[in-house]
Amino acid sequence: MRAPHVLLCLALTTLATVAANAADSTAALAEQVRDAERAFAATMAARDQAAFARHISEEAVFFDGDKATRGKAAVVAAWKAFFEGAAAPFSWAPETVEVLDSGILAHSSGPVFDPNGKRIATFNSIWRRESDGIWRVVFDKGCAACNCATETRRDP
Numbered sequence: 001m002r003a004p005h006v007l008l009c010l011a012l013t014t015l016a017t018v019a020a021n022a023a024d025s026t027a028a029l030a031e032q033v034r035d036a037e038r039a040f041a042a043t044m045a046a047r048d049q050a051a052f053a054r055h056i057s058e059e060a061v062f063f064d065g066d067k068a069t070r071g072k073a074a075v076v077a078a079w080k081a082f083f084e085g086a087a088a089p090f091s092w093a094p095e096t097v098e099v100l101d102s103g104i105l106a107h108s109s110g111p112v113f114d115p116n117g118k119r120i121a122t123f124n125s126i127w128r129r130e131s132d133g134i135w136r137v138v139f140d141k142g143c144a145a146c147n148c149a150t151e152t153r154r155d156p
Helices: 002-045 049-053 072-078
Strands: 056-064 067-070 096-099 105-113 119-129 135-144
Touching: 002 049, 002 096, 002 105, 002 119, 002 135, 049 072, 056 072, 067 072, 105 135
Parallel strands: 056 135
Antiparallel strands: 056 067, 096 105, 105 119, 119 135
């Protein structure tokens, strides 16, 4: 009668180990995306549009208000003006990163700052781990920053 009990304990221990490894794996993947986002942001500071382009998926969609720019080449062309001049017109940094349990898609979000360090917006990016194992941006959309401390909540 002990054999089924031992097998059940073994199965539960195995499942717990798999679940713990999956959580560790998701955390490790989130760190990969955080690092990718930081490297992506560093391309703006370095004024390196070629490096910027390497972070963008071929089928990326970047939003500018209600307008969507589709495809890597179009996105890179649309962002060309941001890379002109000696100083970056803005900077950004990841604040939150979440990865699907499948490890294929991730969301990153955080503040966007003007050259003086004032928060002017919030970015939201969807990253995809592509067939070569590299994380690339597939969707990017920003929204205006708000002064949440003075904003009043309104119930519907």
